[in-house]
Amino acid sequence: MLPEKPVMKPLSNFLPGLLLSAGVVALLVGLYLGEPEKIFDKAVMVCLECIGIG
Amino acid sequence: MSEINKNEEFGRGTPSFIERLPRGVVQIASAILTNGYLKGFVTGRIFQGNLKHVCIPTLNCYSCPGALFACPIGAAQVIIASGAGLEFTGGQPIAEVIRNVLSCTPVFIIGFLSIVGALVGRATCGWACPFGWFQELVYKIPIPKFKAPKFLRWCKYIVLVVMVVLLPLFWVDKFGSSGPYFCKLICPAGTLEGGIPLPLLNPDLRDQLKTLFRFKLTVLGLFIVLMAFFRRPFCSWACPLGAFLAPMNRASFMRLTMNRRECVNCGACNRACPADLDVVKELDGAECIRCFECSKVCPKQLIRSSFG
Numbered sequence: 385m386l387p388e389k390p391v392m393k394p395l396s397n398f399l400p401g402l403l404l405s406a407g408v409v410a411l412l413v414g415l416y417l418g419e420p421e422k423i424f425d426k427a428v429m430v431c432l433e434c435i436g437i438g
Numbered sequence: 439m440s441e442i443n444k445n446e447e448f449g450r451g452t453p454s455f456i457e458r459l460p461r462g463v464v465q466i467a468s469a470i471l472t473n474g475y476l477k478g479f480v481t482g483r484i485f486q487g488n489l490k491h492v493c494i495p496t497l498n499c500y501s502c503p504g505a506l507f508a509c510p511i512g513a514a515q516v517i518i519a520s521g522a523g524l525e526f527t528g529g530q531p532i533a534e535v536i537r538n539v540l541s542c543t544p545v546f547i548i549g550f551l552s553i554v555g556a557l558v559g560r561a562t563c564g565w566a567c568p569f570g571w572f573q574e575l576v577y578k579i580p581i582p583k584f585k586a587p588k589f590l591r592w593c594k595y596i597v598l599v600v601m602v603v604l605l606p607l608f609w610v611d612k613f614g615s616s617g618p619y620f621c622k623l624i625c626p627a628g629t630l631e632g633g634i635p636l637p638l639l640n641p642d643l644r645d646q647l648k649t650l651f652r653f654k655l656t657v658l659g660l661f662i663v664l665m666a667f668f669r670r671p672f673c674s675w676a677c678p679l680g681a682f683l684a685p686m687n688r689a690s691f692m693r694l695t696m697n698r699r700e701c702v703n704c705g706a707c708n709r710a711c712p713a714d715l716d717v718v719k720e721l722d723g724a725e726c727i728r729c730f731e732c733s734k735v736c737p738k739q740l741i742r743s744s745f746g
Contacts, residue, residue, distance in 0.1 A: 396689075402689075403552055403690070404552070407550070410549025410552060411546055412549070424488075426508070433622035435501055436651030437643065437647065438622065
Protein backbone atom coordinates (compact mmCIF):
# COMPACT_ATOMS: atom_id res chain seq x y z
CA MET A 385 0.00 0.00 0.00
CA LEU A 386 1.35 3.40 -0.99
CA PRO A 387 1.86 5.96 1.77
CA GLU A 388 -0.71 8.75 1.79
CA LYS A 389 0.45 11.94 0.09
CA PRO A 390 0.68 14.83 2.55
CA VAL A 391 -2.05 17.38 1.82
CA MET A 392 -0.57 20.76 0.98
CA LYS A 393 -2.38 23.75 2.42
CA PRO A 394 -3.17 26.44 -0.16
CA LEU A 395 -1.01 29.56 -0.01
CA SER A 396 -4.02 31.63 1.05
CA ASN A 397 -4.01 29.80 4.39
CA PHE A 398 -0.68 31.34 5.22
CA LEU A 399 -1.55 34.89 4.15
CA PRO A 400 -2.96 36.11 7.49
CA GLY A 401 0.14 34.86 9.31
CA LEU A 402 2.45 36.41 6.72
CA LEU A 403 0.62 39.72 6.83
CA LEU A 404 0.65 39.75 10.62
CA SER A 405 4.37 38.95 10.73
CA ALA A 406 5.17 41.63 8.15
CA GLY A 407 3.08 44.09 10.13
CA VAL A 408 4.92 43.34 13.36
CA VAL A 409 8.31 43.74 11.64
CA ALA A 410 7.26 47.06 10.07
CA LEU A 411 5.90 48.25 13.41
CA LEU A 412 9.19 47.45 15.13
CA VAL A 413 11.23 49.13 12.37
CA GLY A 414 9.00 52.19 12.71
CA LEU A 415 9.52 52.20 16.48
CA TYR A 416 13.29 51.91 15.99
CA LEU A 417 13.22 54.87 13.57
CA GLY A 418 11.31 56.96 16.08
CA GLU A 419 8.21 57.32 13.95
CA PRO A 420 5.79 57.65 16.90
CA GLU A 421 7.62 60.88 17.81
CA LYS A 422 7.00 62.25 14.32
CA ILE A 423 3.33 61.29 14.62
CA PHE A 424 3.13 62.93 18.04
CA ASP A 425 4.80 66.14 16.84
CA LYS A 426 2.17 66.50 14.13
CA ALA A 427 -0.82 65.31 16.13
CA VAL A 428 -0.39 67.76 19.02
CA MET A 429 -0.39 70.78 16.72
CA VAL A 430 -3.58 72.10 15.15
CA CYS A 431 -3.55 70.78 11.58
CA LEU A 432 -4.27 73.93 9.58
CA GLU A 433 -4.71 71.88 6.41
CA CYS A 434 -7.37 69.70 8.08
CA ILE A 435 -9.47 72.67 9.13
CA GLY A 436 -9.10 74.48 5.82
CA ILE A 437 -6.63 77.26 6.63
CA GLY A 438 -3.20 75.95 5.64
CA MET B 439 -12.33 19.67 -1.43
CA SER B 440 -11.29 23.32 -1.55
CA GLU B 441 -11.46 25.53 1.48
CA ILE B 442 -14.34 27.54 0.07
CA ASN B 443 -16.40 24.47 -0.69
CA LYS B 444 -15.72 23.18 2.79
CA ASN B 445 -16.97 26.47 4.21
CA GLU B 446 -20.10 26.25 2.13
CA GLU B 447 -20.86 22.83 3.57
CA PHE B 448 -21.64 24.08 7.06
CA GLY B 449 -25.24 24.23 8.15
CA ARG B 450 -27.13 26.69 10.31
CA GLY B 451 -24.73 27.77 13.00
CA THR B 452 -24.94 29.60 16.27
CA PRO B 453 -24.14 33.33 16.15
CA SER B 454 -20.73 34.10 17.63
CA PHE B 455 -20.19 36.66 20.40
CA ILE B 456 -19.23 39.42 17.96
CA GLU B 457 -22.25 38.70 15.76
CA ARG B 458 -24.52 39.27 18.75
CA LEU B 459 -22.94 42.62 19.73
CA PRO B 460 -25.16 45.67 19.13
CA ARG B 461 -23.10 47.47 16.46
CA GLY B 462 -24.74 50.87 16.96
CA VAL B 463 -23.72 50.85 20.63
CA VAL B 464 -20.14 49.89 19.72
CA GLN B 465 -20.01 52.69 17.12
CA ILE B 466 -21.22 55.26 19.66
CA ALA B 467 -18.76 53.97 22.26
CA SER B 468 -15.91 54.16 19.74
CA ALA B 469 -16.81 57.71 18.71
CA ILE B 470 -16.87 58.79 22.36
CA LEU B 471 -13.71 56.89 23.28
CA THR B 472 -11.64 58.26 20.40
CA ASN B 473 -12.94 61.78 20.98
CA GLY B 474 -13.05 61.64 24.76
CA TYR B 475 -11.09 64.82 25.51
CA LEU B 476 -14.20 66.73 26.52
CA LYS B 477 -12.20 69.67 27.85
CA GLY B 478 -11.19 70.40 24.24
CA PHE B 479 -14.80 71.11 23.28
CA VAL B 480 -14.90 73.82 25.97
CA THR B 481 -11.45 75.40 25.65
CA GLY B 482 -11.02 74.96 21.89
CA ARG B 483 -7.58 73.46 22.41
CA ILE B 484 -6.65 70.02 21.12
CA PHE B 485 -5.36 67.17 23.30
CA GLN B 486 -1.56 67.08 23.66
CA GLY B 487 -1.04 63.97 25.78
CA ASN B 488 1.06 60.89 25.11
CA LEU B 489 -1.82 58.95 23.51
CA LYS B 490 -1.19 61.03 20.40
CA HIS B 491 1.91 58.92 19.74
CA VAL B 492 -0.58 56.25 18.71
CA CYS B 493 -2.76 56.02 15.61
CA ILE B 494 -6.21 54.49 15.52
CA PRO B 495 -7.35 52.31 12.61
CA THR B 496 -10.16 54.73 11.69
CA LEU B 497 -10.47 58.11 10.01
CA ASN B 498 -10.71 60.46 12.98
CA CYS B 499 -9.14 63.90 12.61
CA TYR B 500 -6.47 64.67 15.20
CA SER B 501 -7.51 68.29 15.05
CA CYS B 502 -10.90 67.43 16.46
CA PRO B 503 -10.95 69.18 19.88
CA GLY B 504 -11.83 65.85 21.50
CA ALA B 505 -9.44 63.56 19.61
CA LEU B 506 -7.24 61.48 21.90
CA PHE B 507 -5.29 59.65 19.17
CA ALA B 508 -3.62 60.42 15.86
CA CYS B 509 -5.19 59.88 12.44
CA PRO B 510 -3.16 57.32 10.45
CA ILE B 511 -3.84 58.98 7.10
CA GLY B 512 -2.95 62.47 8.29
CA ALA B 513 0.21 61.25 10.01
CA ALA B 514 1.25 59.12 7.03
CA GLN B 515 1.01 62.10 4.68
CA VAL B 516 3.17 64.25 6.92
CA ILE B 517 5.86 61.56 7.03
CA ILE B 518 5.69 61.06 3.25
CA ALA B 519 5.78 64.83 2.71
CA SER B 520 9.01 65.00 4.73
CA GLY B 521 10.62 63.20 1.78
CA ALA B 522 9.54 65.86 -0.72
CA GLY B 523 12.57 67.48 -2.24
CA LEU B 524 14.93 64.64 -1.28
CA GLU B 525 17.42 64.08 -4.05
CA PHE B 526 18.74 60.68 -4.99
CA THR B 527 21.96 60.74 -6.95
CA GLY B 528 23.85 57.79 -8.34
CA GLY B 529 26.88 58.33 -6.13
CA GLN B 530 25.10 57.96 -2.77
CA PRO B 531 26.04 54.99 -0.57
CA ILE B 532 23.24 52.40 -0.48
CA ALA B 533 22.87 52.73 3.30
CA GLU B 534 22.20 56.44 2.92
CA VAL B 535 19.62 55.81 0.20
CA ILE B 536 17.83 53.26 2.41
CA ARG B 537 17.92 55.64 5.35
CA ASN B 538 16.46 58.45 3.22
CA VAL B 539 13.71 56.22 1.82
CA LEU B 540 12.79 54.91 5.28
CA SER B 541 12.72 58.43 6.70
CA CYS B 542 9.82 59.31 4.40
CA THR B 543 8.01 55.95 4.57
CA PRO B 544 5.37 55.59 7.29
CA VAL B 545 6.52 52.08 8.24
CA PHE B 546 5.11 52.25 11.77
CA ILE B 547 1.67 53.19 10.45
CA ILE B 548 1.85 50.60 7.64
CA GLY B 549 2.85 47.98 10.22
CA PHE B 550 0.07 48.94 12.61
CA LEU B 551 -2.59 48.92 9.90
CA SER B 552 -1.27 45.61 8.54
CA ILE B 553 -1.64 44.02 11.97
CA VAL B 554 -5.20 45.31 12.21
CA GLY B 555 -5.89 44.12 8.65
CA ALA B 556 -4.42 40.69 9.32
CA LEU B 557 -6.57 40.26 12.42
CA VAL B 558 -9.95 41.67 11.42
CA GLY B 559 -9.71 43.06 7.88
CA ARG B 560 -11.99 46.08 7.48
CA ALA B 561 -14.01 45.40 10.62
CA THR B 562 -12.79 48.70 12.10
CA CYS B 563 -14.62 50.50 9.25
CA GLY B 564 -17.85 48.79 10.19
CA TRP B 565 -17.55 48.95 13.96
CA ALA B 566 -15.25 51.76 15.05
CA CYS B 567 -15.08 54.56 12.47
CA PRO B 568 -16.94 57.67 13.72
CA PHE B 569 -17.26 59.04 10.19
CA GLY B 570 -18.66 55.72 8.96
CA TRP B 571 -21.23 55.87 11.75
CA PHE B 572 -22.08 59.46 10.79
CA GLN B 573 -22.72 58.33 7.20
CA GLU B 574 -25.06 55.59 8.38
CA LEU B 575 -26.99 58.12 10.48
CA VAL B 576 -27.43 60.49 7.52
CA TYR B 577 -28.62 57.57 5.36
CA LYS B 578 -31.53 57.11 7.76
CA ILE B 579 -33.12 60.33 6.42
CA PRO B 580 -36.34 59.05 4.80
CA ILE B 581 -35.84 60.02 1.15
CA PRO B 582 -35.51 57.86 -2.00
CA LYS B 583 -32.34 55.72 -2.02
CA PHE B 584 -30.10 54.82 -4.94
CA LYS B 585 -27.54 52.16 -5.77
CA ALA B 586 -24.20 53.54 -6.96
CA PRO B 587 -22.29 52.15 -9.95
CA LYS B 588 -19.60 49.74 -8.83
CA PHE B 589 -16.77 51.41 -10.75
CA LEU B 590 -16.87 54.32 -8.29
CA ARG B 591 -15.35 52.00 -5.69
CA TRP B 592 -12.04 52.19 -7.59
CA CYS B 593 -11.81 55.94 -6.94
CA LYS B 594 -10.67 55.39 -3.37
CA TYR B 595 -7.54 53.60 -4.59
CA ILE B 596 -6.74 56.58 -6.81
CA VAL B 597 -7.28 58.89 -3.82
CA LEU B 598 -4.88 56.76 -1.76
CA VAL B 599 -2.13 56.73 -4.38
CA VAL B 600 -2.48 60.29 -5.68
CA MET B 601 -3.58 62.35 -2.67
CA VAL B 602 -1.86 60.45 0.14
CA VAL B 603 1.37 59.34 -1.56
CA LEU B 604 2.21 61.09 -4.84
CA LEU B 605 1.16 64.67 -4.14
CA PRO B 606 2.78 64.90 -0.67
CA LEU B 607 5.93 63.42 -2.17
CA PHE B 608 6.18 65.49 -5.34
CA TRP B 609 4.03 68.62 -5.04
CA VAL B 610 6.51 71.00 -3.47
CA ASP B 611 5.68 74.67 -2.96
CA LYS B 612 8.02 77.60 -3.61
CA PHE B 613 9.43 77.25 -0.09
CA GLY B 614 10.44 73.64 -0.79
CA SER B 615 7.86 72.07 1.51
CA SER B 616 4.92 69.78 0.89
CA GLY B 617 1.94 68.74 2.99
CA PRO B 618 -1.04 66.48 3.63
CA TYR B 619 -3.01 67.16 0.45
CA PHE B 620 -5.79 64.68 1.19
CA CYS B 621 -6.48 66.51 4.47
CA LYS B 622 -6.17 69.86 2.77
CA LEU B 623 -8.32 69.29 -0.30
CA ILE B 624 -10.72 66.44 0.43
CA CYS B 625 -11.07 65.01 3.93
CA PRO B 626 -14.68 65.75 4.96
CA ALA B 627 -14.06 64.06 8.32
CA GLY B 628 -11.41 66.70 9.08
CA THR B 629 -13.80 69.50 8.14
CA LEU B 630 -16.60 68.06 10.25
CA GLU B 631 -14.51 67.16 13.30
CA GLY B 632 -11.84 69.88 13.22
CA GLY B 633 -12.68 72.49 10.62
CA ILE B 634 -16.06 73.42 12.06
CA PRO B 635 -15.63 73.12 15.85
CA LEU B 636 -12.13 74.62 16.19
CA PRO B 637 -12.88 77.94 14.44
CA LEU B 638 -16.18 78.12 16.32
CA LEU B 639 -14.25 77.91 19.58
CA ASN B 640 -11.31 80.10 18.49
CA PRO B 641 -11.98 83.61 17.10
CA ASP B 642 -8.33 83.82 15.94
CA LEU B 643 -8.77 80.79 13.69
CA ARG B 644 -12.15 82.04 12.52
CA ASP B 645 -10.54 85.21 11.16
CA GLN B 646 -8.19 83.15 8.99
CA LEU B 647 -10.86 81.15 7.17
CA LYS B 648 -10.80 81.94 3.47
CA THR B 649 -11.39 80.22 0.12
CA LEU B 650 -9.86 76.90 1.12
CA PHE B 651 -12.24 76.55 4.05
CA ARG B 652 -15.23 77.34 1.84
CA PHE B 653 -14.01 74.72 -0.65
CA LYS B 654 -13.67 72.10 2.11
CA LEU B 655 -17.07 73.00 3.46
CA THR B 656 -18.50 72.48 -0.04
CA VAL B 657 -16.85 69.05 -0.26
CA LEU B 658 -18.32 68.11 3.13
CA GLY B 659 -21.76 69.40 2.08
CA LEU B 660 -21.58 67.41 -1.14
CA PHE B 661 -20.73 64.22 0.72
CA ILE B 662 -23.52 64.81 3.26
CA VAL B 663 -26.03 65.12 0.39
CA LEU B 664 -24.64 61.93 -1.15
CA MET B 665 -24.83 60.16 2.23
CA ALA B 666 -28.58 60.73 2.29
CA PHE B 667 -29.03 58.96 -1.05
CA PHE B 668 -26.25 56.36 -1.10
CA ARG B 669 -24.89 53.99 1.52
CA ARG B 670 -21.56 55.14 3.02
CA PRO B 671 -20.44 56.95 -0.17
CA PHE B 672 -17.23 58.32 1.33
CA CYS B 673 -16.12 54.87 2.56
CA SER B 674 -16.95 53.26 -0.77
CA TRP B 675 -15.57 55.89 -3.14
CA ALA B 676 -13.03 58.13 -1.44
CA CYS B 677 -11.63 56.81 1.85
CA PRO B 678 -7.87 56.13 1.54
CA LEU B 679 -7.87 54.16 4.79
CA GLY B 680 -10.61 51.91 3.45
CA ALA B 681 -8.56 51.51 0.27
CA PHE B 682 -5.51 50.46 2.29
CA LEU B 683 -7.43 47.96 4.42
CA ALA B 684 -9.68 46.60 1.63
CA PRO B 685 -7.22 44.10 0.09
CA MET B 686 -6.45 42.78 3.58
CA ASN B 687 -9.98 41.46 3.92
CA ARG B 688 -8.86 38.51 1.81
CA ALA B 689 -5.80 37.92 3.96
CA SER B 690 -7.22 38.24 7.45
CA PHE B 691 -7.83 35.73 10.21
CA MET B 692 -11.41 36.89 10.52
CA ARG B 693 -13.57 35.61 7.66
CA LEU B 694 -17.23 35.53 6.77
CA THR B 695 -18.66 32.45 5.13
CA MET B 696 -22.04 31.61 3.68
CA ASN B 697 -23.86 28.40 2.99
CA ARG B 698 -24.92 29.34 -0.53
CA ARG B 699 -26.61 25.99 -1.23
CA GLU B 700 -29.40 26.73 1.23
CA CYS B 701 -29.76 30.41 0.26
CA VAL B 702 -33.34 31.22 -0.78
CA ASN B 703 -32.34 34.57 -2.39
CA CYS B 704 -34.71 36.56 -0.19
CA GLY B 705 -32.45 39.63 -0.46
CA ALA B 706 -32.61 40.44 3.27
CA CYS B 707 -28.80 40.54 3.47
CA ASN B 708 -28.53 43.02 0.58
CA ARG B 709 -31.09 45.31 2.15
CA ALA B 710 -29.24 45.28 5.48
CA CYS B 711 -25.71 45.72 4.10
CA PRO B 712 -24.42 49.24 4.93
CA ALA B 713 -21.73 48.88 2.26
CA ASP B 714 -24.37 48.31 -0.44
CA LEU B 715 -22.97 44.93 -1.49
CA ASP B 716 -24.58 42.10 -3.37
CA VAL B 717 -23.90 39.91 -0.36
CA VAL B 718 -24.22 36.51 -2.01
CA LYS B 719 -21.60 37.47 -4.60
CA GLU B 720 -19.41 39.86 -2.62
CA LEU B 721 -19.49 38.47 0.91
CA ASP B 722 -16.08 38.84 2.55
CA GLY B 723 -14.66 40.66 -0.51
CA ALA B 724 -12.62 43.85 -0.46
CA GLU B 725 -15.66 46.08 0.08
CA CYS B 726 -17.09 44.13 3.03
CA ILE B 727 -16.79 46.11 6.27
CA ARG B 728 -17.37 43.03 8.45
CA CYS B 729 -20.36 44.57 10.23
CA PHE B 730 -22.28 41.24 10.36
CA GLU B 731 -25.58 42.97 9.60
CA CYS B 732 -26.14 40.33 6.89
CA SER B 733 -25.66 37.48 9.32
CA LYS B 734 -28.07 39.09 11.80
CA VAL B 735 -30.92 39.36 9.29
CA CYS B 736 -30.45 36.10 7.36
CA PRO B 737 -33.71 34.20 8.06
CA LYS B 738 -31.91 30.86 7.68
CA GLN B 739 -28.78 31.94 9.56
CA LEU B 740 -26.55 30.94 6.67
CA ILE B 741 -23.83 33.57 7.16
CA ARG B 742 -21.28 33.01 9.87
CA SER B 743 -17.97 34.49 10.94
CA SER B 744 -14.86 32.52 11.71
CA PHE B 745 -11.45 33.38 13.08
CA GLY B 746 -8.23 31.59 12.35
